[in-house]
Amino acid sequence: MKLYFAPGACSLGIHVILEEIGKPYEAQAVNLREGEHFKPAFTAINPKSKVPVLVLDDGKILTEWLAIASYLAAINPAAKLVPEDKFAWARATEMMAYVTGVMHGQGFARMFRPERFTPNPDDHEAVRTEGRRIFAEGFAVMSEALGEQDYLLGHVSIADAALFYVSFWGEARQKLVLPPRIAAHYARMKSRPAVQRAMVAEGVA
Ligand SMILES: N[C@@H](CCC(=O)N[C@@H](CS)C(=O)NCC(=O)O)C(=O)O
Known part of the structure; x- marks a missing residue:
């Protein structure tokens, strides 16, 4: 593989x-x-x-x-990394679809690739601003989904890996102050040996 x-x-x-x-x-x-x-x-x-x-x-x-x-x-x-319960599986998919489709595809993409959303360079800053709004709103939505749990489904799952990569972009790349629960989740993920190995392998630790 x-x-x-x-x-x-x-x-x-x-x-x-x-x-x-x-x-x-x-x-x-x-x-x-x-x-x-x-x-x-x-x-x-x-x-x-x-x-x-x-x-x-x-x-x-x-x-x-x-x-x-x-x-x-x-x-x-x-x-x-996915729950046996089919509804919980669907819930995980719901969260991953939101992170990849909305936070990443609609928010982050606007921040980094405004030219893919409008051909007019004069509009690029407005597109970036809208991207930042969508991205920030995404963290608020995911913070609600996380609640007081350590991980999105209560145990580590593929949904946490999705939230992790956008949190990495938010904190390490955008220098955003993440909402408290998201910041705690990000720190928890970074303390996992598997996450550390992946970050070291990519040279982003
Ligand atoms: N819908 C795709 C999006 C993947 C995506 O946007 N990947 C980015 C890196 S995070 C990329 O390859 N960008 C290159 C480009 O758009 O030129 C997915 O969920 O896998």
């Missing part, structure tokens, strides 16, 4: 999941700054030019954070 990742990108969450599972895998860095993801060697693997990508041992290729995380958790039940 091989993970294509970019250091500190959303693929960090998948890296964390692979480390939590603890089975051997390969990790291949993709240099987004140099546009490696638009070159034929990578587009042959993922024509969408995005990380993460998971290539299975039989050659099958899986893209999209939510799909990769769900698949890894499903084929590794001993790691208990």
Whole structure:
């Protein structure tokens, strides 16, 4: 199994999941700054030019954070990264869809890629501002979901890996003051050996 990742990108969450599972895998860095993801060697693997990508041992290729995380958790039940209860599983999916689709896809993307939302450079700052609003609102929503629990489902799961990567972006990249429960969750995640290994492997510890 091989993970294509970019250091500190959303693929960090998948890296964390692979480390939590603890089975051997390969990790291949993709240099987004140099546009490696638009070159034929990578587009042959993922024509969408995005990380993460998971290539299975039989050659099958899986893209999209939510799909990769769900698949890894499903084929590794001993790691208990998804609940057995089907409603709790759906709840985890609900949270991951929100983090990847809204906080990342709508919020963070506006902050970093305003040109993908409007062709007019004069509008870029307004797009960034809206991205920051969506991103901040996302932390408020996830703080409610977390409540007083240590982890989103009460035990560590793939949903925590999703919240972890956006918290990493918020704190380490944006220097945001995270809401208290989210900051505590982020610190708790960073204290996990699997998370530390993933961060060291990506050079973002
Ligand atoms: N919908 C995709 C989004 C993946 C994504 O946006 N990946 C970013 C890194 S966090 C990327 O590869 N960006 C390169 C680009 O958009 O040029 C998913 O959930 O996996």
